Amino acid sequence: MVFNSSLDFAMNIHEYQAKQLLARYGVAVPLEIPAKSLAEVRPAADKIVASGSSRVVVKSQIHAGGRGKGTFKSGFQGGVKVAGSVDEAVSFAEKMLGNVLVTKQTGTEGRKVQTLLISEGCKIKKEFYLAVLLDRANSRPLIMASTEGGMDIEEVAEKFPEKIFKESIDPAVGIMPFQARKISAALGLKGDLFNAGVKLITGVYNTWWECDASMVELNPLAVVELRDGKETVMALDAKISLDDNALYRHKDILEMRDLNEEAPLEIEASKFSLNYIKLDGSIACLVNGAGLAMATMDIIQHCGSSPANFLDVGGGASKEQVTAAFKIILSDPNVKGILVNIFGGIMDCNVIATGIVAAVKETGLKLPLVVRLEGNNVVAGKKTLAESGVAIITGDSMADAAQKIVKAVSK
Amino acid sequence: MSILVTSNTKVLVQGITGSFGAKHAQLSIDYGTQVVAGVTPGKGGQFFEHGGKKVPIFDTVADAVKQTGATASAIFVPPPFAADAILEGADAGLELVVAITEGIPVRDMVRVKRAMEGNTKTRLIGPNCPGVVTPGEGKDSHGGCRIGIAPGYIHKKGNIGVVSRSGTLTYEAVWQLTSRGVGQSTCVGIGGDPVNGTSHLDVIKLFNDDPETHGIIMIGEIGGSAEEEAAEWIKKHCKKPVAGFIAGATAPPGRRMGHAGAIVSGGKGTAEAKIAAFKAAGIGIAVTPSEMADTLLKMM
Helix, strand or coil: CCCCCCCCCCEECCHHHHHHHHHHCCCCCCCEEEECCHHHHHHHHHHHHHCCCCCEEEEECCCCCCCCCCEECCCCECCEEEECCHHHHHHHHHHHCCCEEECCCCCCCCEECCCEEEEECCEEEEEEEEEEEEECCCCEEEEEEECCCCCCHHHHHHHCHHHEEEEECCCCCCCCHHHHHHHHHHCCCCHHHHHHHHHHHHHHHHHHHHCCEEEEEEEEEEEEECCCCCEEEEECCEEEEECHHHHHHCHHHHCCCCHHHCCHHHHHHHHCCCEEEECCCCEEEEECCHHHHHHHHHHHHHCCCCECEEEECCCCCCHHHHHHHHHHHHCCCCCCEEEEEEEECCCCHHHHHHHHHHHHHHHCCCCCEEEEEEECCHHHHHHHHHCCCCCCEECCCHHHHHHHHHHHHHC | CCCCCCCCCEEEEECCCCHHHHHHHHHHHHHCCEEEEEECCCCCCCEEEECCEEEEEECCHHHHHHHHCCCEEEECCCHHHHHHHHHHHHHCCCCEEEECCCCCCHHHHHHHHHHCCCCCCCEEECCCCCEEEECCCCHHHCCCEEEECCCHHHCCEEEEEEEECCHHHHHHHHHHHHHCCCCEEEEEECCCCCCCCCCHHHHHHHHHHCCCCCEEEEEEECCCCHHHHHHHHHHHHCCCCEEEEEECCCCCCCCCCCCCCCCCECCECCHHHHHHHHHHCCCEECCCHHHHHHHHHHHC
8 A cells, every 4th residue: 555645756746736636526615716816816706706705715736745834935924824804815815926945845945835725614524534545465546534633644654554444446447335325424424414525526526537547636525514504525625636547538638737846957857758756966977778777876875975866768768858958967066976877788888978979068068977888789889989089887696886986076 | 488478389469460560570570489470450361571471460369379389478558459469368277378468448457357267267468567477598598488568688597487567677676686696487477557468476386386486576667556465375285595676766746657557556566675674574675776696695
């Protein structure tokens, strides 16, 4: 059993977008309006008040949790604020929109808030947790529910595993009504709320399945008191991440992608079919294959340094790709040296060597560079590197190459 | 012997007329693999020609199997059509379906896994995998069975089984063995996706039962718990020495490292936990990826 509650699993969307998807499948959500500029905030807040809500909630939309307890770099406290009037909502919005919010999940650099969600204030009676994800143990969808809403679910799972209710779904038939009833009962819902829970749980599962989501998470799912005194269940906060590989069949969801939330270097890398992830170390690596790339990071650490990135060039490694990769690597100021590790099974090592030499010349590389080449036509490849006139240190094995780059950088 | 495939296995290629499928069908033919059929819907009756061989193309896998007696398939079709291709192979009664295709939606694989539940005839390997190689007796292991995209010449016929989720890391291990003069019985890449057909454990069981396999290298990576499950079984049942390496010890939690399945989340699937499980099972730990072959050879 694995929680996929990470920030970077597949494509993430904002809370307001997640709720738009959920609403399509019959999941109840509060009355709320996204605002991308200050000019949009007042009319949105006016509508909320006109609906009869005495309070207006202003929620920062970033792809990171812990928003309520976050702090803006300006010093303003809280990425989610409850206003008692339209004017107060607008004054909160002025302090949030366009400012950088730091939460426990954003890192110290924080994220710039570019959208606010203006929502009605709900009177919360109870909070629950509900999620749908893939259970890797049996390759089936799994619904998880807990009465401990609003908390860190991984902490609940560790301390009170008995408080997490799990229901495995047979993908051949989808969620059956009795399964939604079991979950609604496990949450302690009764009467009309029980039936509302069944409808909501079914809708959440259908959202996961129909949208090709990796995870749908409601935290909290809440019992709220409506203004007429009746109670119902609603998705008060929602997080959805989607399977990258399935986006080709969801053009509408693909449009929800917000490049502002992604690391610029990673976006640049993806343009060249490079899979790049920035890390905190000082030795950059350029490798073909995800497994070998991870192993190269590991061996750098084993040799006493730390990797500056994960970078998989895939099966190709053309001159254009290697040059692009070097440029991306070199834009990280922490990088002190580069390790290239290529196992050229099918591709010609000499072609790769030529690409590396060209990339070094084009980027005017000054940092130490160790290249380990192995595989098809490797002798010619090593000759090309040796005769290039470029300062390239060659490594004979992964261990040899890693030791050499760590030594070169520590000089 | 070997596991899964031998030099005599008749192989068909689904997606043989696409550029990726065609290139690797050619390399398999060059390696001496019995490529007996191709399948591309709408191109039935044509031929795939390479190196003096004329491989007939069929519209359906069922036809190809009936006409040629193929028992194994390599799938190179694009992701949107891959689930259909896998189930077509299973429907035709193939013994082995190897899905090379990368980027198949998880939901499609969830449905495929469900549809293949209880199917004892067809084994699925992959998707998103380098495939299977049983090295042959000839020069540079020529004459073996190569299904997928692995470089054939790095292999050598022998008695070590290799199983891994990753392609290039498999080649690394195979090359370390071959350059030390040690050959392989069969090398299996099971793929880096979170939902796949054959697990580490499935392959370990096959190696354990294969009299020609004398030792095993198992390469894992962060994410999921397949390595732990294999280790648990090895501890109780495996009669052969096993050496292992786990990639991803330096990967930060919550980041997906290239392979869709390679992610540490909620403190689960860490390299530390997997290495601990390996140690508890008596599996030799390669501390660095450079020592995979040496770690096993020291145990034998």
